[in-house]
């Protein structure tokens with residue numbers, strides 16, 4: 001039987017500062033090695049100070065993943081020499097001597113199957129190594145410590161996945177959940193990385209290290225399963241090893257033999273005292289947690305009669321649900337939900353577009369109200385929304401500027417219908433014989449008025465002209 005387990009590393013990107021110093025958690029905006037201090041550089045005599053907010057964020061993640069959260073947590077030194085780690089050890093957590101990390105056993109429901117979470121720990125991210133040069137003589141490795149010390153949460157699952165597809169579904173659920181908690185931005189480059197453990201019936205476990213995108217992880221797992229099955233069929237033993245994903249060649253490559261925990265010579269980090277997380281603190285954290293995605297979805301469907309697939313899109317994305325929550329009232333909720341999921345979604349389909357979008361909840365409410373008051377057609381509201389995303393102008397300004405106001409005046413529409421009846425004699429004849437073809441004529445009127453004619457009134461007037 002195929003067994004896949006995951007180790008997911010997720011940066012707490014919503015925090016202000018690093019895990020043990022006051023350097024910025026958002027290292028991405030700095031020139032290399034400009035977001036560092038004696039603490040994250042591990043200079044002699046410097047002492048770490050724990051970021052309390054990081055402990056709270058990590059505990060919230062543990063709670064959201066149904067994990068046990070202990071009364072006291074401790075930190076350990078994981079000793080190894082590698083240039084991305086200036087201290088020569090990483091401050092992390094360990095559960096060998098009892099449950100001392102932020103989260104113990106928990107689970108996530110994936111399509112009716114319980115995927116067990118083994119533990120959740122809080123640790124510091126190492127620096128980044130950048131490889132440059134092409135030929136052997138010019139190859140160099142650069143190191144950037146801006147990232148060193150960034151708060152990182154490691155989530156370890158049991159090997160409960162039976163195939164790569166389940167892994168993908170789980171990761172989608174997890175990243176929505178982290179985003180909803182407001183602690184991380186899984187879409188940011190490098191903010192979420194994963195290792196996968198893969199084994200097939202009777203074979204050794206192989207670890208695939210440090211894959212930067214979920215898409216690549218799925219491909220790497222597929223490749224690795226095929227490789228192991230082919231070895232197994234030829235009676236060749238599958239070596240227990242660590243492999244790397246080469247995303248250029250789309251294969252996994254053997255990299256080094258796997259270290260055991262004992263190789264790291266873990267010991268207690270005595271520079272950081274044990275942290276007590278008492279029941280009261282945990283109760284407050286639980287109380288302050290945002291509503292879960294599933295409860296939001298249920299509420300949208302039940303309270304506002306929003307279609308389940310629309311409620312699904314709205315609830316699983318914090319950005320859209322925040323817009324919805326701040327724009328709707330009892331009477332227009334369904335229209336706001338549809339406006340977001342049919343029109344807005346298409347206009348801000350990338351991270352950049354979303355970040356630069358000028359649309360506010362007020363805009364959405366104004367658009368829906370204008371459509372309902374028949375001062376704007378559905379079609380014109382879409383044109384207006386596209387403009388709002390770019391300029392942030394108010395709906396009123398756009399109605400004046402862009403000549404988008406709905407045409408409801410009967411004589412004005414009637415004039416246009418007369419013109420169309422002249423131009424489309426065959427279609428008029430068809431509509432007389434087969435009333436179901438009348439929409440062609442309605443469409444022509446809409447075209448001529450750039451979508452501004454009141455559709456219901458247009459249909460009524462055409463029918464009466466046809467004698468129907």
Ligand SMILES: [Zn+2]
Nearest residue numbers: 021023037040
């Ligand atoms: Zn620092």
